[in-house]
Amino acid sequence: MGFLDRINQKAVVEDEDFAYEDGDFVDYTDEEYFESEDADVTPIRSVANVDIARIVTVWVSSYKDIKDFAVEYRNGLPVILNLSEAADNERARIVDFALGLCFGLEGVFSRISDDVFLLTPHSVSIDSRGSDDEHDFAR
Known part of the structure; x- marks a missing residue:
């Protein structure tokens, strides 16, 4: 008997494992248990279509504070x-970490200014308005 045969044999469900005592089983085939076709149904919306309720702003001065924004x-x-x-040496380490975090979670890392960056999750898109030219935040 091969390895996969042994796994398959253990995965087989035996009927005796699901034996019911009298009164344990309830038959739900009666129509009263089913909803009528006239019931109001709310359409399902994707989570990605929901607007973000909050944006977090974090001032980080040293590498030991990266948990403040990473979580x-x-x-x-x-x-x-x-x-x-x-400081400049700390800034380089923090930016490297933030770039890796964005890459690992398939997000976008954008430079807003020399000191300010925007980390955008993959479920959020960035729209730019106010000019005919597109802004390239990911310089």
Whole structure:
């Protein structure tokens, strides 16, 4: 008997495993248990179509503070990352981490200014308005 045969044999459900005592089984074939066709049904909406209720802004000055924005971004919230108070060597480490976080979660990392970055989850799109030219935030 091969390896897969042994797994398949263990996965087979025996009828005796599902034996019912008298009174344990309820027959739901009566029409009263089914909803009528006149029932109001709410259409199902995709979660991606729901507007984001909040955007998190975080001022990070050292690498040890990255958890402040990483947890929020991992939970699917857009994050504005302000590094104006970070030293240059710390800024490089934080940006590298944020780039890896965005890449790993299939999001977008955008530069807003020299000190401010936008981390956008894959479920959120960025729209630009106010000019005929498209803005390239991902410089």
